[in-house]
Amino acid sequence: TFELLVDKNVQVGISAVGTLIKLVEFVRDDQVEPQLQNVVVTLAHDERAEDYRIVAAQLFNELAERFGKKRCMNVVVEEMKKLGTDTSFSVRRTVASNLGKLMQFIGPDAAVEHIMPTVQALSKDDIWGVRKACVEHICEISKGVTRDVRKGELLDLFMKLVDDQSKWVKVGAYQQLGGFIHTFDPEDITE
Helix, strand or coil, rough: CCCCCCCCCCHHHHHHHHHHHHHCCCCCCCHHHHHHHHCCCCCCCCCHHHHHHHHHHHHHHHHHHHHHHHHHHHHHHHHHHHHCCCCCHHHHHHHCCCCCHHHHCCCCHHHHHCCHHHHHHHHHHCCCHHHHHHCCHHHHHHHHHHHHHHHHHHHHHHHHHCCCHHHHHHHHHHHHHHHHCCCCCCCHCCC
């Protein structure tokens, strides 16, 4: 199955990721680390092709709950931080698109401390596609942070993306505006 994750045919790879996510519930707890986590970490460190690292970023997010909180805090968060600084913009874009579930799973305080700096860095990336990925997933990110960070740091980040130099980032921000506002507590919304 793992070979299919990085198949040359994109549709095969997409199907393999979806299938793996469904099959992971059948992996015994004692096999999560040796048979699942270690394989994804190996993909994250593979320099042969960016496709491996892209798949790793997707799986770290999608499988966060199955890895468990301890493994996420000890391994997954650090791996995502490294992938967030990858030389390939495609990998960084994938990380920006795949932080929400991980952040929500580890909890708002840990997400703010360990992942929010990566979100901040990716939102300032030189490549507009990476910044666009950040704003397209701002609602998931917002659900994973504390109320204070949501109405402070994250709102500031969003406002900068609304005023981005790229038309596509601006359009993405406006498309997310309603959903982003919906993540706020009613008393934090002013007219």
